Amino acid sequence: xxxxxxxxxxxGAPVGDNQNSITAGSRGPTLIQDVHLLEKLAHFDRxxxxxxxxxxxxxxxxxxxxxxxxxxxxxxxADFLNEKGKRTPMFIRFSxxxxxxxxxxxxxxxxxxxxxxxxxxxxxxxxxxxxxIFFIRDAIKxxxxxxxxKRNPQTNLKDKNAVWDFWSQSPESLHQVxxxxxDRGIPATYRHMNGYGSHTYxxxxxxxxxxxxxxxxxxxxxxxxxxxxxxxxxxxxxxxYHTEDLFNAIDKGDYPSWTLYVQIIPYExxxxxxxxxxxxxxxxxxxxxxxxEVGKMVLNRNPxxxxxDVEQAALSPAHLVPGIEPSPDKMLQGRLFSYSDTQRYRxxxxxxxxxxxxxxxxxxxxxxxxxxxxxxxxxxELNYEPNRFEETPKEDPSNQVNPFDVEGEAAQVSYNEHDHxxxxxxLYRLMSDDEKTRLxxxxxxxxxxxxxxDIKLRQIGHFYKADSEFGERLAEGLGLHVPDxxxx
Ligand code: HEM
Numbered sequence: 001x002x003x004x005x006x007x008x009x010x011x012g013a014p015v016g017d018n019q020n021s022i023t024a025g026s027r028g029p030t031l032i033q034d035v036h037l038l039e040k041l042a043h044f045d046r047x048x049x050x051x052x053x054x055x056x057x058x059x060x061x062x063x064x065x066x067x068x069x070x071x072x073x074x075x076x077x078a079d080f081l082n083e084k085g086k087r088t089p090m091f092i093r094f095s096x097x098x099x100x101x102x103x104x105x106x107x108x109x110x111x112x113x114x115x116x117x118x119x120x121x122x123x124x125x126x127x128x129x130x131x132x133i134f135f136i137r138d139a140i141k142x143x144x145x146x147x148x149x150k151r152n153p154q155t156n157l158k159d160k161n162a163v164w165d166f167w168s169q170s171p172e173s174l175h176q177v178x179x180x181x182x183d184r185g186i187p188a189t190y191r192h193m194n195g196y197g198s199h200t201y202x203x204x205x206x207x208x209x210x211x212x213x214x215x216x217x218x219x220x221x222x223x224x225x226x227x228x229x230x231x232x233x234x235x236x237x238x239x240x241y242h243t244e245d246l247f248n249a250i251d252k253g254d255y256p257s258w259t260l261y262v263q264i265i266p267y268e269x270x271x272x273x274x275x276x277x278x279x280x281x282x283x284x285x286x287x288x289x290x291x292x293e294v295g296k297m298v299l300n301r302n303p304x305x306x307x308x309d310v311e312q313a314a315l316s317p318a319h320l321v322p323g324i325e326p327s328p329d330k331m332l333q334g335r336l337f338s339y340s341d342t343q344r345y346r347x348x349x350x351x352x353x354x355x356x357x358x359x360x361x362x363x364x365x366x367x368x369x370x371x372x373x374x375x376x377x378x379x380x381e382l383n384y385e386p387n388r389f390e391e392t393p394k395e396d397p398s399n400q401v402n403p404f405d406v407e408g409e410a411a412q413v414s415y416n417e418h419d420h421x422x423x424x425x426x427l428y429r430l431m432s433d434d435e436k437t438r439l440x441x442x443x444x445x446x447x448x449x450x451x452x453x454d455i456k457l458r459q460i461g462h463f464y465k466a467d468s469e470f471g472e473r474l475a476e477g478l479g480l481h482v483p484d485x486x487x488x
Contacts, residue, residue, distance in 0.1 A: 057103050059093070065088045072292075090116060113193075123357070135176045139335065174420045182439045194218050197216075211266065214263040250299055259297075260295050261291035310356075314340070
């Protein structure tokens with residue numbers, strides 16, 4: 001009997017020596033006939049794949065989602081939400097945004113909160129952040145925004161002038177910039193933060209009735225920030241601190257959980273609500289649309305293999321299921337393209353066949369071939385439609401898109417709303433005195449690294465408009481004289 005632990009090449013041939021390459025004599029050059037050596041080096045040479053263009057550093061886990069509210073099926077026909085007690089397996093990936101694959105966990109940055117639900121009707125991915133809002137509201141600005149968050153093309157250094165140049169000229173970022181420099185800007189751990197869908201999505205029920213929906217995952221561990229000095233020290237001494245915390249908690253059976261709530265907005269309200277509900281830089285008040293509990297998410301299994309389970313995970317806002325549709329949010333619309341597009345580049349056109357991405361229901365369609373077919377590639381099944389055969393995949397008209405209104409003429413127009421200050425100011429005014437002091441200090445420390453006076457003044461003007469006290473304290477902290485016309 002062959003020993004099951006016998007070392008082999010990738011094609012299965014036993015390896016005779018894994019320590020000494022074949023050389024011509026004991027000092028001679030290496031022989032090209034050492035195919036095991038060639039294969040071993042060649043495979044090693046190809047171990048890295050492109051890191052995610054954003055959210056490169058992250059940690060993942062598996063678990064389940066359980067519905068706790070029978071009433072949710074009033075609002076959506078989504079199969080995985082249609083019954084109290086129903087459990088759906090899921091995967092989550094937490095991440096930072098701007099750093100590279102090996103960067104530190106404890107930096108000031110939004111955190112990704114990307115969930116994949118393996119439902120009976122296909123994978124549903126909710127690719128959100130730990131912030132309910134975002135910096136910009138049109139996909140066309142995203143590549144420029146990210147360039148300012150990444151490295152300067154010449155120095156290869158992080159560039160604070162670029163960061164504040166962009167933000168100061170994109171005042172829609174003010175709300176998120178304020179949020180980011182508050183206590184939630186560096187979470188204590190991935191377990192101690194909330195997750196948000198951020199965008200408004202559309203839910204459709206069995207009767208074809210549509211609602212707008214906002215998702216909130218509230219941490220059952222509580223929300224906790226990390227002291228800036230501790231975070232700075234950990235970034236040097238244990239850059240993988242959040243990754244380690246998550247793995248260890250699950251490993252010892254201390255399973256983290258989140259309660260999912262939604263805000264339901266009646267369909268017609270988008271025409272009259274005081275804020276544009278499709279503008280991802282704004283929130284929708286919980287007084288107007290209170291949170292309704294949906295269910296609980298529990299993380300109870302660590303990845304078996306980080307590369308396979310986490311690095312190869314492909315989470316995409318385009319992965320929707322019947323009963324859940326996009327809204328006309330201009331950011332979300334761009335994201336519907338960008339994720340699966342980058343994944344075709346990063347992982348290949350057949351990445352949906354990888355174990356972490358594969359749906360639990362068998363995909364049936366007429367797509368064929370491409371690099372790295374991993375299954376049967378649909379074997380001898382028919383590869384075109386329409387066809388005259390009964391037993392071939394057929395469309396299901398009950399899953400046609402829910403019709404929606406469009407208006408106006410096609411043009412490059414901005415959102416109507418340009419009040420970027422009220423909600424940022426409300427956030428400041430909501431904070432305790434201590435929180436305000438830390439927020440002011442964090443902005444002073446960050447904006448203070450910008451060396452260009454007119455950028456600082458332009459940005460300070462935005463903070464003044466949000467709240468004059470906020471602006472005043474920042475100007476004082478930065479030692480800036482702010483002319484009256486900038487404050488107005
Ligand atoms: C990752 C694009 C806005 C959350 C990514 C990736 C791309 C991307 C290309 C890499 C995906 C991969 O390689 O698998 C964009 C574009 C945006 C946008 C074009 C705006 C138009 C947002 C917003 C949020 C968000 C508003 C949160 C509400 C995330 C998360 C990930 C990610 C959590 C990491 C997913 C994972 O863990 O694999 N984004 N993004 N992004 N993005 Fe965005």
